[in-house]
Structures are given as structure tokens and as C-alpha cells.
Amino acid sequence: MSRKPRLRSGTGVTMHDVGQAAGVSAITVSRALHSPERVTPALREKILQVVEQLGYVPNRSARQLASARSHTVLVLIPSLSNTVFIDALAGIESVLQPAGYQMLIGNTHYSDSEELALLRAYLQHSPDGLLVTGLQQAEAFSRILQERQLPAVYMMDLSDDGRPCVGLSQEAAGAAMTRHLLERGRRRIAYLAAQLDERVLKRLQGYRQALSAAGCHDPALEWLNPAPSSMQLGADLLDQLLAAHPDCDAVFCCNDDLAIGAIARCQQRGIAVPTQLAIAGFNDLQAAAWTTPALSTIATPRFAIGAAAARLLLQQLQGQQDASASHCLDLGFQLQQRGST
Amino acid sequence: MSRKPRLRSGTGVTMHDVGQAAGVSAITVSRALHSPERVTPALREKILQVVEQLGYVPNRSARQLASARSHTVLVLIPSLSNTVFIDALAGIESVLQPAGYQMLIGNTHYSDSEELALLRAYLQHSPDGLLVTGLQQAEAFSRILQERQLPAVYMMDLSDDGRPCVGLSQEAAGAAMTRHLLERGRRRIAYLAAQLDERVLKRLQGYRQALSAAGCHDPALEWLNPAPSSMQLGADLLDQLLAAHPDCDAVFCCNDDLAIGAIARCQQRGIAVPTQLAIAGFNDLQAAAWTTPALSTIATPRFAIGAAAARLLLQQLQGQQDASASHCLDLGFQLQQRGST
DNA sequence: TTGTAAGCGTTATCAA
């Protein structure tokens, strides 16, 4: 009675094959690979040899199906073209990969609804956990996480509701840069912003606080544009701003891209930076140190944030979290003063 | 006889459950979802309703295991911090996601051995195909692909051995920029390079050809450094180069990062660009248009390359490839002349 | 410490 042969993935070497060749059963091979301590050293040695010989590659689908654990983490970031998130990704990778976890990357394109759609789509992979950028998601988002009991760690900002997070206070950072400009003697300080995601708006809050405290907040100097950030946009917005407010003596750009465009435009227009106009950015991208003059900015520990968030998530996955401790990790920021202020 | 209950992933709603609720069998649900034409429209409608109602989410592991197809593509890129590859990634994503394919991203860190290790590791996911950066891999690499009959498309360069690829002639691009500098009247043209991956070396070949043809090739002006590219390195290498060869009248940097650092250093040192020294880059990153003066460079269609490579791979996966046609897609490049030359 | 039996959720095969 010939059984019907089905397509086989990979080389077709299974645990069963390895077991036969080593004179043991499949389950022993499984143990030798995943819980070495439960198998006699000599036996384990032999099994590993056979694995090598036959070129056995474990089948992850089968493993997932049987164990109901995917060893997979879904990472949601707003953009691939923003170095900030790529750096965080690199940090995540540095932790997840050695731990045997796979990361699935979802690009939300700064959209709540795309984010939700991605979550739904990636649910098919039954990720063990999530790393999410920011604290604000679509309403259904957290409901789904709760229904499925999916652990998540939030990155880049600090939560005030007990959700585990790793990041920095965007508000404090915005305030810090604004105070720096005040200390440099500026009073007509504009906030130039694009994209207007939650982090950009929190920096705006910090900017407002600092200026209000100093008694020089002027809402007319908040120059906001929802378009995606770019150097070109930075240059354009600077032109607009100066046309409307020629008395402006400093521009705090919500990120380095805008700031680099703004500085270049000043060069083109012969506006002296920082004498006539101080310019500040945010994030400390590599290029910030190489403009003329070099750009003052806020350095953010993106790689460390990604790595710490991944570590925190792994702890949760491995059940090591104290339900008591609120896990909100503030990794801070650093003001990089350079020539532009 | 109570069966032992096991951990269930996700919500625990299975095809079987959906089938029961809709009064059909599981297999019919499967067909309703994946081959609609094989199910009565009315029935299909009903099934979809139940799917919605119960919040059914297909289990990808089970699907993979049963069908021996993972709908997953492994993408190998040398670096996450280089925009060039991120752009390609975005192009890939734009094709793969709508087609229902998942991309697994492997970061090789510019290392053949890491690349091989990644391939081995990701084999566990039994990817249906590969998108690989560059043409040069470790020896075992292609052997594994052959053993497993894994289709692969190579990106960023043009193969001369029939392997399917999408990219541009790095050599021709290197030659084109060099000829441009010659046309601008330069004769002492240096090649400033870092990282020294295969693409950088091919551009070097193009540079050599063009200069030899013009009778002004001087090997002493090839300034190569294996360290990772950075703006800092570009500035440093420029200093070294000029110290050794003060008569140099143009510098062709192997990428924009180096070039941006070099231009900034010229500004700092008061070297007139391009009058005294012309500077050219490669890739046309966003920042290239915003240096002072703006950087002349070679624009490369990264997004399009990623997208086309993904499309080509999908064709192979769906068995639409003509074995006859050699699939080597040259998407070309464009010389962007700006102020620096 | 090792093995046996059963089941994870889906799809391929074959039959109705």
C-alpha cells in the first residue's frame, strides 16, 4: 500500500531521519537540540554529529505549530527612510538575533490605520510579542493585544499609564533645546515642524513650556506643516517663516532633516548663522556634524532604546517580569552644542 | 475519554470552527479563502461572514507545514545604516506585501561569512526564494541554493554568468563620473574609497578604464581604505590625500558619505570647490543636494531595483520565467551635475 | 534518561 508522497520542503531531512541514523527516537533529537541537559552528553554528542552529517535543518513551521510559540517578534516602525527608526531596528536586531528570535518588520508609514492593518496581517504569524513605536495607536490596536494577551513594549517615548516602554521624554528634550536657545540670548524662537507625529508634537509642548516660563511664547512662531520631513521642506519652511516673521532670531527644527535644509538655505541667502539666526535640530544624525556651520541638536540613544526594549520584551516573554515594577525606562538625551547656535 | 487540551495560539478559532459555524467542512473554508472560484459564490459569501464574525485568523505555520510553501522571501543586505539598501528594501516591500509575501531581512554587515551564516539560519523558515545584494558570496552559498533549488535574484549589479539580476553597471557608472571630471578639464583625479565592497571596487575599475583611455591614470591617486564609510572618514582621507598629492585637482568619492565629509573639510580648510578642487560622490543621497556647494553625484534607482528584483523573483516562484531569456535587468544610472564639479 | 502516542491547524489527494 503505497502512501502518497507529498512535496517536502528543504532537504527533506527530518528529526526522524536524524534519530534513525543515530539510533534514537525523534523526540530525543528534539531534546538534544533544545534542552541539552535532558540528554546524556555522549548521546547528545552523537546526535549533533549526525545532524551535521545529514545537514539537518529544523522546520520552524512544525516547531511553531506543535509548540504554539513562534519565537518571532513583530516590530512596528513608522518609516524605513528615517534613520532614527533604522538605528532602533539595529539595536533590536542585536538583542533578538542572539536570543534566537526572529523579527518581523512592519512599516506603518506614520499611519494609525496602516499600523492596525499590519497588526492584523502579522497576527497570522502568531508573534510572541510586539515592539511598537510611540504610545498612540488606533483604538482597536490595544484591544487586539489584550484579547490575544500579546506582550508589547513601546519605544521612543515615556508612557504615563503603566505600559512598558523604553525611550526618552520628548517633551523634556524639546524644552531643553528651547532653554538652550534662550540661554544664548534668543527671544524670538520659532518651532519649525513637519510630519507632526506624536513625538514632534510633544517636543512642541516642551518648546511651549520653556518659552512660556521665560515669558516669550508667541504662537505665531509655531510653523507647522503635516507634509513628510525633508531637507527641501526645511528650506522652504524657513523661507516662509522669515517672510512672515523677519524678526525671528532662532529656529528650532523638529528634526535634523529640516534643520539641514534650513541651514543650507541660510548659506544660499547669505543669512549669518548663528549671528543673525540660530538654528537647532533634533536627533543628531551623522550629517548634523557636517553642515556649515555644524548643527546644534539633541542626540537620542536610538540603538540603546531598541536594544533595551527588545531585552524588556524578552524578559516578559520568558516570564521574568515583576508585575509589580512599572517598566518605563528613560534613556535620556544629550544636547549637542555646535556652531549653529 | 477526555483528550488532553494543549496550548492554543491566537484566539484559537480554527478553520474547523469556521466550517462548523457555516455548516461546511474545514477544507471548504480553506478553498473559500484561497481559491474562491472553486466554491459557490453564495457559500463563499457565508463563509467570509463567519470568518469575520468569529475573528478567524489563519495560522501561517499550519499552512506552511501542510503546503510546503512559506510565502516568505529572504532578503540579504549588507547594512541597515546605508540608505542605499533601505531604499531597495522599500522597493521590495512595495511589491512583496501586496502579493502576500513576507520578507525576512538579513543584515550581513558586509561579511561573506555572516551572509552564509544568515542563509543557514534562515533556512529554518524555508523561504521560497532569495533577494541577494551583490554577486559575490561565500563558496558554500550557491551550493546551498542549488541543493535546495532555491530561486534567487541578485541586486545592485549586473551578472555575467546568467544569474538573474537587477541593477546597474557599477563599472560604467564609475567610468561615467570619471569622464565627467575629465570633461571638466581635470587631469589629476583621485579615487577616494572606503568599505571596499564589490561595488566600490567595480567603480574603481570604471575609474581606471576612463583615466587610462585619457592617458592620465596614476595609481598613486587611488586612495583606498577598508574601514566603514562615514563623513568623518571622508574628511580624514581628504586630508591624507592632499598631504600626499597637493597637485590633485579632483576627487571622486566612492559614495556620498565620504564626499559630504570631504566637501565640509574643504569648507573648513578654505579650499575652493570646485575651482581648486572638484568633488564628486556616488548614490545621490538626499543630503547630496544640500551641501555647499551642492554635490555632483551618480543617482542610482534603488527603489526601482528592489521592486523589479522582487517582481522578477515572484515570476520565478510562480513558474512564469522563460528559462530561455536571461533575466538581467539594467536599470541604469544618472549623472547629477551640481556645484561641486 | 528515553520512548510512545497523540495532536498542533492546515492542505493535497482522492472519492463522491
Next chain:
DNA sequence: TTGATAACGCTTACAA
């Protein structure tokens, strides 16, 4: 057009 049955390769539960 639909369904019954048997895999897919692995791991859990339990027994030896």
C-alpha cells in the same frame, strides 16, 4: 462543487 482522510514535522503529556 464538496467532503473524508491522511499527511506535513515537530513537541507535549505521559509511561517506562
